[in-house]
Amino acid sequence: MSQLQRKDANNIEACAAAWLERRVSEDWNAEDARALEAWLAQSWAHRTAYLRLEAAWTRADRLSALRRPVSERDKGRGVALKPALKIAAIAVAAIAMSAGAALLFLPPGETNYATAVGAHKTINLADGSRIELNTDTVLRIAQSGSRRTVWLDRGEAFFQVRHDASRPFVVATGARRITDLGTKFVVRRDHDQLQVAVVEGRVRLDTGERGHPHSALLTQGDVAIAKTNTMSVTKKSPMKLANELGWRRGVLVFDHTTLAAAAQEFNRYNREKLFVADTATGRLAIYGTFPTGDVKAFTRVAQQVLGLHVETLGSESVISR
């Protein structure tokens, strides 16, 4: 087969690994992100090679989640380790011994937390701060005497921070940093996009794109959206913010929301997925409060109130006129 200009899987995988290494290493900027996107878009061979390495690298995160004393792991409430992983603690001890000295000087670790699609979890930190994880969210917390750091790897979380100037509370998403200045705020991460909304108090948002560092002070009602190389800040009313935080009460609040945006919101919380057939339908505005898990209630409204057609096939529903 080699005479038929087959693309060499070994080379492609090497390229994919080089990209991933750069992605996870510290010096990564907007230009790099675009270049990676371009490389991935070239062929499915590139894309699958990269996805495969990335998925494995992410799965290997479990190693770090497990590697801390049992006492510390079980202390915090709502610790995200599944029971099955606890069994594996024994295996970990074995690894620590066999993998050599390198594994022995482990740092005082991070604690990993995760929620499944549709789940909601509250973490109470020892200092009185609270973190609420929304659906499909992954974050890590590291606390030391001098600082508290939360890495939001995916999803959305609400932070109610017990401010302590001597022990800054920082939320990191990629190269971006949100530093608490006495506050309640919510952070949402979608791939490269970051949204920070301040419910009370103030935060500082630093976007560390190389060459374009940018720092913004956000106050109550500010909603900042940072994309790959742009950032915008708008003001929202307390009512609007409260609506956006409906998930904390287990509901989605739509107020003149487009059907397309509403469907997308539902899809974050459910395995059953909604699709809107065309853009005209997607632009219809809707109002109402729905339980996050009740897709049926939503499709019923679409049918009965908006007179739309809903076709369900397995776990997918298509909404059309």
Next chain:
Amino acid sequence: MVEILEPNREGVGVLRPRPDMNARDVDDWFVREVLPLEAALMQFLNHNWRNKSEIADLRQDIYERVCEAAQEQLPHNTKPFVFTTARNLLIDRVREKRFVLLDTVAKLEALDIASNEPGAERVVIAREELQRLQAALDCLPRQCRKTVVMAKIDGLSRREIAVRMGVSEETVKMHLANGMRALADALYSVPANPERSA
């Protein structure tokens, strides 16, 4: 094109491309449903293809084909879809070779995909996963392993690792990239790819 095995449940040929389907949906599907089949797929390829040095390329081509097809429509049932694609690809490759052993094609065509499926998908429990990771780490050359551990477990940056190990950042880069590949093999394609043990 590959055949999509499962007929549309709605019956009469309503082959509707899904709205809003984009590369990200396929990405998710690939990671969630195709990658876990990799070990079985590798077994299938090793069993049905003599030249082991070509297996990595075959796997890549299969992934490419299934994703291209999935972009049109995600298959209802991923496993038979992937294995049918694999079989069809092998048949194509045999035919390309010109000096075909007709026998081989016939054999491949007669392959009953269903019977080649391993039983229930193995649920990789945490302990097993850790053992796999351990095995992957153990296989790495010492410096490479140390680098992966520092990056993955200690959360050190490339520069910090370079300083601690007294090597260049380029070296760290190389070790990490190799480590990533080894981890992927250990987690997805056990039994590991034989030609890439170096």
